[in-house]
Amino acid sequence: MLSMNSHISRREMIKGSVAATALAFMQFPLSSFGFAEPEEEATLIPFLDPQPLNPNRPMLNWERLQSWVTPNEQVFAVSHYGMATVDASAWRLEISGLVKSPKHLSLDEIKARNRKQIIATLECSGNSSSPGFLGAVGNVRWTGTPLAPLLRECGLYQRGIEVVFFGADEKTEKIREKDYLQNFARSLSVKDALRDDVILAYEMNGEPLPKEHGAPLRLVVPGWFGIAWVKWLTRIEVLDRRFMSKFMGRDYVTIRGEEKDGHTVWRETSVGPIDVKSITARAVRLKNGTVRISGAAWTDGTPLKKVELQIDGGNWITVQLDKKQQAKYSWTFWNYDWKNPSPGEHTVVSRAVDAEGRIQPSPDDPAIKLKRTYWEANQQYPRKLKIT
DSSP states (O other): OOOTTOOOOHHHHHHHHHHHHHHHHHHSOGGGGTOOOOOTTOEEOOBSSOOOOOTTSOOOOGGGOOOSSOOGGGSOOOOSSOOOOOOTTTOOEEEEESBSSOEEEOHHHHHTSOOEEEEEEEEOTTTTSSTTOOOOEEEEEEEEEEHHHHHHHHOBOTTOOEEEEEEEEEEEEEETTEEEEEEEEEEEEHHHHTOTTOEEEEEETTEEOOGGGTTTOEEEOTTBOGGGSOSSEEEEEEESSOOOOIIIIISSEEEEEEEETTEEEEEEEEOOBOOOEEEEEEEEEOTTSOEEEEEEEEOSSSOEEEEEEEETTOOOEEOEEOOSSOOTBSOEEEEEEEOSOOSEEEEEEEEEEETTOOBOOOTTSHHHHTBOSSSSOOOOOOEEEEEO
């Protein structure tokens, strides 16, 4: 304890704190402070089951995963009716249906509204449904304007229950033996559409929205699969009944069975919120011989409780989560330092657990064992590597 006549200036206190922190970092590893050890001079250990990549199609390369925010050129894009070409200068967004004050807004008028930025993971609902389709996911900084204030300004009638989003992309579909020109469209309940984090986005990672990602405007629904994030947005319509287009009621419908009392009960559900999920992305050997295994995990916005790693069928090990780079709807990086691994071939697999107790399932888990469609593939994904 200092005596009454002791005197230490504020500058000296700061200098002392800095010196103490520096001394602590010299005496203890970075992991003691929640940081991973640096990967300087680390050697990549290729997986024995490499991720097939198509050079002509953007796809996340898991073994090169180091950036928390995914560069635009690595973010997977898909279109169901072809890529729409929209003249931004002539484009208008229509808001109509069961609203008191319909609107038609130009891009400049939308950009003049309150600006909101959100970091959210975009995942194709078919991602990881096969070894050749593993990288259809990315973590992106989206910028636009919130949807909810715009809908409220239009004045929703009380009987409105559904908000439908139409894209400019279109195709003739055969429905009940007749041909109908259809725009790509998806819907949200009014409750979901009025979430304060749903935005109309015109920028992607600080750049104007690229054509393949829906320029000039797309819907961003954090925590939902990308099928709900309608691109080339042209019209928003409020309805008083369920919207059952191809991509709500016939396609992007998950069929799964549940064994109950000796019978199998089958049900169909429309693809919507993201499932709890993780993947083992890369492995490197550090200078000291330790093998660092790392990856990413994500949820529908429910807090991530933990990620566990299993090596060669052993006990599940809780891994270290990256606390520095986090956002509600973004993925979380994780890593585990495997000390003194034995030479030979090994199998590693991760699983994520959210705060509500949902666990990423193994392929034989009853939750997905009888799933017959490839959408919503969130099964644990084992990876094989060889230590030499």
